[in-house]
Amino acid sequence: MSRIPATERRTALAHAALAVIARDGLAAATTRAIVAEAGMPLASFHYAVPSRDELLRDVVELVVAEEGSAALAPLMTRAGSIRDATVLAMTAYLELVKRDPGHEQAMFELTQYALRTPGLDDLPAEQYARYHALAIELLDAAGGPWRVPTADLARMLVSFTDGLTLAWLADRDDAAAARTIELAATAIASFAEQAVPSEQKVDA
Amino acid sequence: MSRIPATERRTALAHAALAVIARDGLAAATTRAIVAEAGMPLASFHYAVPSRDELLRDVVELVVAEEGSAALAPLMTRAGSIRDATVLAMTAYLELVKRDPGHEQAMFELTQYALRTPGLDDLPAEQYARYHALAIELLDAAGGPWRVPTADLARMLVSFTDGLTLAWLADRDDAAAARTIELAATAIASFAEQAVPSEQKVDA
C-alpha cells in the first residue's frame, strides 16, 4: 500500500462505503467491509476518519453533491410537448433505478439512518433541499411557465419520483410503473401555462 | 410472569418490536430490546419465535393487515368536490404521520430491510399490493368514475403519498407539504369524469 494523504483516503473510503451500501445494504457497511472494498488495512479507517458515523456523513454529502446532479443532468431533454418531455425524463430516471436498484435503495437507507442518528439528523433536510433545487432546474428546462409556483411543482415531482421508486423497488412491476409515469406526466403537464388555458380552478 | 401460550407471546413480541422500531429505529430492535419492551425474559424470544428475522416478518404482516387499514379507514370522507375530498384525506393522512413520525419511518425501514434480507424479500410486494388495494378503495369512496383505470390512479396516489411522507420526514416543512397536497389533489381530481368534460388528451 503506497502512501496516500489522509484526506484522499477519506474520500476513497466514502466511495467504497457507498459501493458497499449499494451492494449489500447499510447494515453490512461495517468498518471492515468498507476498508476491504477500498483495499486498505483496518487501521487506516480511524486514521482517516474519526468515526463510522462521520464517514456516513461524508457519504451523504458525496451523494448530494456529485451523484445526484451527475446522474440527472442528461434527463433534461426537451422533446415535443411538455408532457412527452416529462414522460421521457421520468422514464429515463426509472431506467437509471432499474440499472442499479441498490444505489437508489442506498439513498433511502442513508436518509432513514441519518434521521435516526443524533449527529446526522440535519442531513436529510439538506439532501431534499438539493433534490428540490434539482427538480426546479428540470421543470425550468422542460418548458413552462407554470400556472403554479415552480417550487411547489418541484416538490410534487420529487415526491412522486420517490414514491415511484419505492413502489418499483417493492414489486418490480415495470408495466405499472410505466403507466404511473404516464399519469403523473399528464398531471404535471396540466400545470403548464398553455395546457388548459382557462377553467379548471387551481388555487394553490 | 404468568403462563402465556407461545402464539400469544409471538403476537405480543411483534407488537413490542413495532413499538421499539417506531421509537428507536430498526437497528435498535435487538432481541433484548424487544423482550424488554414486552416485559419478558430473553429466552421467551426464541421459544416463541425461531429467529429475529421471523419476527420481523410477523411485524410487517401485522402492519400490513391491521395498522394500515385501521389508520386509513377514517380518511374516507366524501366532502364537497372530489378535489376537496382528496385534500381532506391527504391532509388527515399527513396529520397521522406528524402525530407519530416514528411509526411511518418504521414502515420505510422495514420495507428496505425486507428487500435486503433473503427470507423476507417477498414481503414488500405484498405490502405495496395492500397499499394499492387500499388506495383503490379510497378512490372509489371519493367519487369517480375515473377517466383512467382506478388501479393506475391508485398507484399514483400511493407513490405520491409515500414521497410526500419521505420529504416531510426529511425537512418537516408543514407549509410546503400542505401546498404539495393541494397540487396533488388538483392533479388527481383532474382525472375524474366530470372535471374536464372533453379536451386534455389522456392516453394512459
Place this chain on the structure above:
DNA sequence: GCTCGTCTGGGACGCTTGACCCACATCGCC
C-alpha cells in the same frame, strides 16, 4: 543524511449481538 512529522498495518480490547441450553415451574388430562 539525519530527523521529525506523517502514514501504515497487524494485533488486540471491550462490548453487544443472536442464539441456545437446561434445570425448574406450571398446567391439562387421564
Place this chain on the structure above:
DNA sequence: GGCGATGTGGGTCAAGCGTCCCAGACGAGC
C-alpha cells in the same frame, strides 16, 4: 393426584462489531 406436555428464565456461547494502540516504514525539510 400423579404425569407428560408445555412454558419459564437465568446463565452462557461464539461471532462480529467499532475503536484503539504502537512499533515500524516512509518522505520532506534543515
